[in-house]
Amino acid sequence: MFNAQCQDPQSGGLRRLIKQSVRQVIVENKQTQTEADCFQVITKADRAQPTPTANLNTPNAVPKKSGLTGGTLEKPRSSRILRFDASKIKLEPQSPVLHRSTKMVDRDNLEEYRSMIPVTSEPQCLNPEPLQSVVPTSNLLLALPAFQTPVERFKQSKTEEMESKPLILALLPTQSGVEDSQPIERVRLKENPETQHAEPVRSYDSSSLELKDEHNVVPLNETTQVLETATLTNSMVKVEVELNFSSKAADNPTNVLSAKNGLPQGARRACGQSSTEIGRDTPHRGGRDVRNCSKTCEKSEAKVAEVKQHNRRPTFMKNEAIRKAGGGAKKNYGSAAMSNLKAKPVELSHLAVAEEQRVKSSGSSGSGVCGSDKGRKRMLISKDLLELDGHPPNGAAARKPDHRHDRYDISRGKERVPISLSALGAEDLPEEFFYTKSSVVFQSAHVGISMARIGEDDRCSGCVGNCLDKLTPCECARLTDGEFAYTVEGLLYPHFLKQELDRKRNLSFLSFCLPGTCPVERTGDEPCKGHTQRRFIKECWEKCGCKQLCGNRIVQRGITARLQVFWTGGKGWGVRALDYLPAGTFVCEYVGEILTNTEMWFRNNESHRSAKHHFSLNLDADWCSERYLKDEEALCLDGTCYGNVARFINHGCFDTNLLEVPVEIESPDHHYYHLAFFTSKDVAANEELIWDYGLDFNDKDHPLRAFECLCGSDFCRGKSLGGNSWHKS
Numbered sequence: 058m059f060n061a062q063c064q065d066p067q068s069g070g071l072r073r074l075i076k077q078s079v080r081q082v083i084v085e086n087k088q089t090q091t092e093a094d095c096f097q098v099i100t101k102a103d104r105a106q107p108t109p110t111a112n113l114n115t116p117n118a119v120p121k122k123s124g125l126t127g128g129t130l131e132k133p134r135s136s137r138i139l140r141f142d143a144s145k146i147k148l149e150p151q152s153p154v155l156h157r158s159t160k161m162v163d164r165d166n167l168e169e170y171r172s173m174i175p176v177t178s179e180p181q182c183l184n185p186e187p188l189q190s191v192v193p194t195s196n197l198l199l200a201l202p203a204f205q206t207p208v209e210r211f212k213q214s215k216t217e218e219m220e221s222k223p224l225i226l227a228l229l230p231t232q233s234g235v236e237d238s239q240p241i242e243r244v245r246l247k248e249n250p251e252t253q254h255a256e257p258v259r260s261y262d263s264s265s266l267e268l269k270d271e272h273n274v275v276p277l278n279e280t281t282q283v284l285e286t287a288t289l290t291n292s293m294v295k296v297e298v299e300l301n302f303s304s305k306a307a308d309n310p311t312n313v314l315s316a317k318n319g320l321p322q323g324a325r326r327a328c329g330q331s332s333t334e335i336g337r338d339t340p341h342r343g344g345r346d347v348r349n350c351s352k353t354c355e356k357s358e359a360k361v362a363e364v365k366q367h368n369r370r371p372t373f374m375k376n377e378a379i380r381k382a383g384g385g386a387k388k389n390y391g392s393a394a395m396s397n398l399k400a401k402p403v404e405l406s407h408l409a410v411a412e413e414q415r416v417k418s419s420g421s422s423g424s425g426v427c428g429s430d431k432g433r434k435r436m437l438i439s440k441d442l443l444e445l446d447g448h449p450p451n452g453a454a455a456r457k458p459d460h461r462h463d464r465y466d467i468s469r470g471k472e473r474v475p476i477s478l479s480a481l482g483a484e485d486l487p488e489e490f491f492y493t494k495s496s497v498v499f500q501s502a503h504v505g506i507s508m509a510r511i512g513e514d515d516r517c518s519g520c521v522g523n524c525l526d527k528l529t530p531c532e533c534a535r536l537t538d539g540e541f542a543y544t545v546e547g548l549l550y551p552h553f554l555k556q557e558l559d560r561k562r563n564l565s566f567l568s569f570c571l572p573g574t575c576p577v578e579r580t581g582d583e584p585c586k587g588h589t590q591r592r593f594i595k596e597c598w599e600k601c602g603c604k605q606l607c608g609n610r611i612v613q614r615g616i617t618a619r620l621q622v623f624w625t626g627g628k629g630w631g632v633r634a635l636d637y638l639p640a641g642t643f644v645c646e647y648v649g650e651i652l653t654n655t656e657m658w659f660r661n662n663e664s665h666r667s668a669k670h671h672f673s674l675n676l677d678a679d680w681c682s683e684r685y686l687k688d689e690e691a692l693c694l695d696g697t698c699y700g701n702v703a704r705f706i707n708h709g710c711f712d713t714n715l716l717e718v719p720v721e722i723e724s725p726d727h728h729y730y731h732l733a734f735f736t737s738k739d740v741a742a743n744e745e746l747i748w749d750y751g752l753d754f755n756d757k758d759h760p761l762r763a764f765e766c767l768c769g770s771d772f773c774r775g776k777s778l779g780g781n782s783w784h785k786s
């Protein structure tokens with residue numbers, strides 16, 4: 058679909074090829090500028106017989122897959138932890154503040170999450186001992202197991218139902234929460250209150266709620282009155298949370314509220330506040346030097362230190378406790394894959410079984426483009442592909458896709474930052490797809506990356522710390538044309554950007570590889586006129602000696618910019634950055650299923666043909682290499698069913714703000730690489746992000762018809778396509 062460029066450097070004129078064309082655009086300054094078509098899918102090339110001369114013994118040869126072993130099918134049960142401020146949710150359920158403060162974490166990673174909790178939880182007036190009686194009402198950590206749909210949830214077995222109990226992990230005290238708070242007795246959940254799947258109100262009282270009787274965590278008593286309600290969205294399931302607080306304080310001496318001050322018995326006031334005495338403690342007198350206070354005063358240095366020390370204790374359950382409580386939550390898809398260094402490739406047959414299970418168990422997956430690709434086999438492109446001893450990540454292969462969109466974060470916690478979805482003006486939500494942070498391999502695509510094959514020259518094993526600190530480029534940088542591509546700020550160097558933009562706009566002779574190596578040419582009617590050579594970036598990686606914080610590791614760290622999927626109108630969904638992004642900022646990688654040209658061609662002729670939007674692109678930056686790439690070898694990415702936020706990025710014919718750059722991480726094998734998007738210029742907050750698909754809008758041989766382009770550029774190549782547009786077909 059996207060990304061291959063051909064031109065005849067001999068004639069300099071424009072000649073249309075079978076799949077690609079180069080168009081000349083006369084820009085205002087009368088300079089002739091050419092824009093190459095990159096948005097390309099397989100046409101005749103895929104139907105042709107493979108060229109038998111491919112030499113797989115070359116250094117770049119792709120290792121054949123063999124003997125893939127390991128892998129167990131385990132039903133993934135992840136849990137989401139939603140931290141929200143009840144008062145804010147109540148007032149502004151969709152505020153960005155709320156959005157930012159929402160974080161989904163696998164149960165196994167709670168400890169990691171602890172460090173991310175803002176210090177606003179610092180107790181203001183709390184006595185650590187009777188904390189159970191001082192219950193803040195504003196910050197609550199609530200874990201809800203993830204479910205496919207509410208309906209499915211209620212079909213769960215009794216055992217699983219037990220596991221689905223909400224788990225209050227912590228109540229974080231805030232200043233405002235002190236005066237009017239009481240112990241929570243009940244959390245009442247009402248799922249999907251506004252949808253047809255509305256389920257009856259589900260109440261969890263002290264016996265069904267799992268609470269950790271630890272600092273900041275509140276035991277339950279009998280239910281009495283509702284003091285606070287809140288609504289949060291968990292994976293498109295709207296959950297109304299009613300926090301029921303005790304009013305039977307007198308029954309419980311530790312929960313007695315002082316009629317005068319509203320504080321539970323045993324809680325202390327901060328110095329300078331009302332001088333009401335509570336219990337035997339001596340309150341701090343206003344204006345008094347805290348150094349003179351006794352330890353019983355909570356403003357005293359000793360008390361503050363004690364409180365701080367107490368708060369350093371883990372607020373959350375330990376993993377083991379959580380597993381017991383939640384029934385054995387598994388690591389989530391992404392993190393498990395990335396953290397399992399000893400993983401072996403997932404056995405394909407297991408994947409097939411998993412896929413079948415997915416199709417069977419997902420009622421909605423039988424429709425639409427994604428629903429039609431039953432039985433596909435996929436693997437994560439990650440360390441679990443490495444041919445090392447070990448096992449695949451638990452449940453990674455068997456994980457069921459959850460097709461619903463979470464508007465607060467369509468990645469469902471898989472990305473480092475939430476990717477929100479603004480559906481303003483849209484009639485429907487985007488079509489279902491499986492959000493994946495890393496590309497997955499479809500059955501025939503050979504992208505096995507072997508650690509053993511990564512040689513000394515392909516990594517900087519002798520480096521330490523940050524390679525950017527070195528005076529001379531490390532081995533990885535040498536593979537990036539001998540220099541680092543990234544600045545210390547993590548941006549693409551301006552000269553790198555300029556060079557690549559020039560290369561795209563003004564296809565110079567030097568940018569082309571020799572004819573005769575192009576798979577298009579081998580099967581087409583016309584000779585290939587060359588492809589633009591792409592400059593690859595080689596990032597440092599696990600096998601390098603440098604640290605994870607090395608500045609030559611940008612794309613592998615994932616998305617850091619706040620992105621939002623929004624409704625553009627005519628173009629469908631698009632992506633914008635919520636903040637200003639300077640030129641050279643990494644935005645995201647194009648993630649999808651990795652498949653061969655041949656497989657892509659079949660898909661385009663079958664399931665994708667009638668699709669409204671198309672999500673496939675060619676990884677053809679290696680077409681300039683000396684060896685042939687057979688059609689069964691040349692790779693494409695299809696983001697239709699498995700993809701990330703990049704699948705929503707729209708096309709622009711000219712003056713786009715994104716540049717696609719091939720980036721190698723795992724190995725310097727140009728056969729498979731990551732296609733990373735960087736801002737090609739400064740991008741204002743809320744500006745739509747677009748890149749040039751390089752689509753040949755006039756290609757009538759293509760199985761998919763080009764869309765009628767609405768990029769709005771004066772140099773638009775596809776705005777008046779007449780009958781060639783799928784919109785009109």
Ligand SMILES: C[S@@+](CC[C@H](N)C(=O)[O-])C[C@H]1O[C@@H](n2cnc3c(N)ncnc32)[C@H](O)[C@@H]1O
Pocket residue numbers: 487627628629630631669670671672703704705706707708709764765766767768
């Ligand atoms: C990779 S998807 C982009 C996301 C898509 N807009 C959506 O709603 O899912 C590519 C598809 O978006 C639409 N599209 C992208 N750029 C466009 C443009 N400039 N004008 C019209 N449609 C566009 C076309 O339907 C195209 O097949």
